[in-house]
Amino acid sequence: MFNPHPKIRVVPLYDGENLVIVDDLLRAPQQLVELARQSRAEFSDADHNYFPGPEFNLPPQMEQAFGQFIVEHVRKPLGARRTDMLATRLALATLQPPQLQNLQRVCHCDTVPQPNRAGTGAMVLxxxxxxxxxxxxxxxxxxxxxxxxxxxxxSGTLDRAGFSALTGAGDGYAVASDHYFEKIYTAEPAWNRAIFYHGTVFHSADIHSPALLRDDVDTGRLTVNAFFNLRRNAA
Structure with missing residues (x-):
């Protein structure tokens, strides 16, 4: 399933946090697109998180394969000594700016700092x-x-204009610095490229042209989003 010789680079972000970028991750990435096409009717809206569109859980054997890749290639540059998978989903971003909730218009993190150097890691393919x-x-x-x-x-009580005045957020996706956050890096997309990062790092889909989003797995913004438990190395 995975390229035995992936191209891996590490980008320092801040405070010791790294972004791991892997190019040519899968041997046959089109197979996942085909799975998404065949399973499109089973995608469901992401009401359990802030992802702006429907998602579909990958089969357990695929989830296990992603977990093994993380163990072999990603765990060390992320500074983790143990990982195990939580969830791996195909996801299709579809929401237009007027459909975004207030908190979807600013960056977010996937977890808060945990004791004993535990936490959550994330991947986007x-x-x-x-x-x-x-x-x-x-x-x-x-x-x-x-x-x-x-x-x-x-964010739960202000209207869109009030939230924009409070945060400096634009009307659409978070693509620039605002009153609360400084943008420090953009991971550019590429076919079959995956990025891995710690869940405490604030991030957002960098969607400047939401009019291009399509509810179509062949032409839309299709990704695999994964989350995994991790325990960091001792400080």
Whole structure:
């Protein structure tokens, strides 16, 4: 399933956090596109998270294969000594800016810091050819924890204009710095490219042209999104 000789590079982000970029991840990535095509009716809206579109859980054997790849190639550059898979999903970003909830218009993290150096890692595998569909932006928080918490709470009560005034967020996806976050890096998309990062790092889909999003696995922004438990090496 996986390329035995993937092209791997490590990009330092901040505070010791790394982004691991793997090109030519799969031997036959088109097979996952075909699986998405055959399973499209089984995709469901992501009401359990903030992903802007429907998702489909990969079969257990594929999830296990992704987990083994992480053990062999990604765990070390992420600074982890143990990993195990949580979820691996095909995902299709489809929401247009007016459909986004307030918190989908700013960057987010997948987990908060945990005791004993435990946590969550994440992966995005790009399965589309058009780079205009967007990669992934990474951000550094520039507000206090209290200010961040207040923003999250107020996101549920403010209308779109009020939330924009509070945060400096644009009307669509988070593609630039705002009042709360500084954008520090953009992972550009490429066919069969995967990125891996720690879940405490703030990030967002870097979608500058949402009009190009399609509810179609062959022309839309199809990805595999994965999450895995990890325990970091001792500090």
């Amino acid at each position: 790009y399965l589309f050819n058009d780079p205009r569909l967007g990669g992934t932006g990474f951000f550094r928080k520039k507000c206090s924890e209290a200010e961040f918490h207040d923003m999250v709470v107020r």
